[in-house]
Amino acid sequence: QKEVEQNSGPLSVPEGAIASLNCTYSDRGSQSFFWYRQYSGKSPELIMFIYSNGDKEDGRFTAQLNKASQYVSLLIRDSQPSDSATYLCAVSGGGADGLTFGKGTHLIIQP
Amino acid sequence: NAGVTQTPKFRILKIGQSMTLQCAQDMNHNYMYWYRQDPGMGLKLIYYSVGAGITDKGEVPNGYNVSRSTTEDFPLRLELAAPSQTSVYFCASSPNSEPQHFGDGTRLSIL
Numbered sequence: 001q002k003e004v005e006q007n008s009g010p011l012s013v014p015e016g017a018i019a020s021l022n023c024t025y026s027d028r029g030s031q032s033f034f035w036y037r038q039y040s041g042k043s044p045e046l047i048m049f050i051y052s053n054g055d056k057e058d059g060r061f062t063a064q065l066n067k068a069s070q071y072v073s074l075l076i077r078d079s080q081p082s083d084s085a086t087y088l089c090a091v092s093g094g095g096a097d098g099l100t101f102g103k104g105t106h107l108i109i110q111p
Numbered sequence: 112n113a114g115v116t117q118t119p120k121f122r123i124l125k126i127g128q129s130m131t132l133q134c135a136q137d138m139n140h141n142y143m144y145w146y147r148q149d150p151g152m153g154l155k156l157i158y159y160s161v162g163a164g165i166t167d168k169g170e171v172p173n174g175y176n177v178s179r180s181t182t183e184d185f186p187l188r189l190e191l192a193a194p195s196q197t198s199v200y201f202c203a204s205s206p207n208s209e210p211q212h213f214g215d216g217t218r219l220s221i222l
Binding site for chain 1: 151153211
């Protein structure tokens with residue numbers, strides 16, 4: 001049984017600070033890693049994906065992957081109140097059989 | 112470009128009734144997925160399809176059926192609705208299994 005673990009939070013971060021979200025996964029064969037943002041009552045929205053060890057940056061977002069530790073993280077720089085949402089970590093084995101999601105971390109950016 | 116369209120957005124069913132949740136995509140994606148999301152939980156895969164005429168079970172398929180007669184459409188059928196099927200249902204599509212683009216979801220209550 002593939003598992004993806006996230007701290008459910010809430011994680012409270014002051015506006016302008018760096019928000020750090022973490023995720024661990026159980027399947028060492030996992031190939032692809034995704035971060036989705038989900039506002040309350042809305043559908044998941046893809047914000048980052050990463051396939052290789054190391055860092056990947058896109059604007060204010062940085063995804064970090066460490067396959068040896070089975071650990072994925074998402075950093076959000078200069079956090080804004082609009083970043084307040086639930087962030088879902090998802091992993092894939094590289095096949096067609098869908099993504100395995102964590103339960104999500106509820107992030108609150110305090111003005 | 113509508114992306115992934117789900118209908119209906121909301122529905123209330125009585126125990127034992129049946130219904131079909133519709134999902135259509137206009138991006139010519141081969142891969143399509145159905146997930147359910149219970150409150151405070153991540154998404155769990157119900158069924159997926161890699162192309163017209165091909166479907167396979169995900170993590171939680173019991174009580175559901177799917178068909179894929181065209182590339183565009185991937186309906187999810189609930190037979191004999193049960194309270195445990197109260198959830199938000201998301202359909203997703205992808206050109207090559209990942210990443211996935213989600214529809215707006217169907218909120219289903221079984222009473």
